[in-house]
Amino acid sequence: MHAVPVVSGSGPDITRSAAGRVACEFPLVPAVAAGPAVRWEPAGDDRQAVAHIRVGPEEFAVTVRVSPSGSPESVSLLRWGDPGGRGYGEHPFGAVFEGEARFGDFTLPRTVRAGWWIGTDRWPEGEFIRFTVDAAAYR
Numbered sequence: 207m208h209a210v211p212v213v214s215g216s217g218p219d220i221t222r223s224a225a226g227r228v229a230c231e232f233p234l235v236p237a238v239a240a241g242p243a244v245r246w247e248p249a250g251d252d253r254q255a256v257a258h259i260r261v262g263p264e265e266f267a268v269t270v271r272v273s274p275s276g277s278p279e280s281v282s283l284l285r286w287g288d289p290g291g292r293g294y295g296e297h298p299f300g301a302v303f304e305g306e307a308r309f310g311d312f313t314l315p316r317t318v319r320a321g322w323w324i325g326t327d328r329w330p331e332g333e334f335i336r337f338t339v340d341a342a343a344y345r
Contacts, residue, residue, distance in 0.1 A: 219286065219287075219288070219294045221262075222264065222286040223285060223286045223287040223288075223294075225261040225262050225264050225266075225286075226261075226264075226266060226283060226284075226285030226286055226287070226299060227285065227299075228261050229259045229261050229264075229266035229268055229283060230266075230268060230281050230282075230283055230285070230299060230300060230301060230320070231301075232244065232257065232259055232268065232281075233270065233278050233281055233301075233303070233314075233315065234314060234315070234318075234339075236312045236313075236314070237312075237344070239257070243259065243260070244257045244258065244259055245257070245258040246258075249269060253271055253272050253273070253274070253279075254269060254270065254271050254272075255269075255270050255272075256268065256269050256270070257270055266283050267283060267284075268281050268282070268283045269281065269282045269283065277303075277306055277315075278303050278315055279302070279303055280300055280301060280302045280303060280324070281300050281301050281303075282298060282299065282300030282301075282324050282325060283298075283299060283300065284296040284297065284298060284299070285297060285298075285299035285322075287299070287322065289322040289323070289332060297322055297323065298322065298323050298324050298325055298326055299320075299321070299322050299323075299324060300320065300321075300324035300325070301318050301319065301320035301324070302318070302319045302320075302324070303315030303316075303317070303318055304316060304317040304318075304319075305317055307339055307340075309339075309341065309342035309343075309344075310342075310344065312342065312344065314339050314342055315339065316338060316339055317336070317337070317338050317339075318335075318336070318337055318338075318339070319333055319335070319336045320333070320334070320335050320336075321333035321334045321335065322334070
């Protein structure tokens, strides 16, 4: 496995931002989504729910949207960051999931696109990563 650093930094703003990213990634770890660390509540309609997830000292409200068949379509939350280079604050952040793949007992999103300003007209400029899940190992 190879790692490619895409950003480097440290300090309390980076730590807080990283915690938001971790909260947004929970659908990629199904055991977490179904476990006691996540508190769920309904939201808006029958295709959305809010997952309350604690990462370190922060609690995040992550909105999860599913397809009519129940497959995850997207996640979104307000994440601390400085995506526009004008100072830190909370900004819309999230991921869009496309397709599914089964790995052992788990079904995961096949393709993930993530970035800032999800749900806004700035989403095309905010998207900064796309990846395809080809394998998953759970221990």
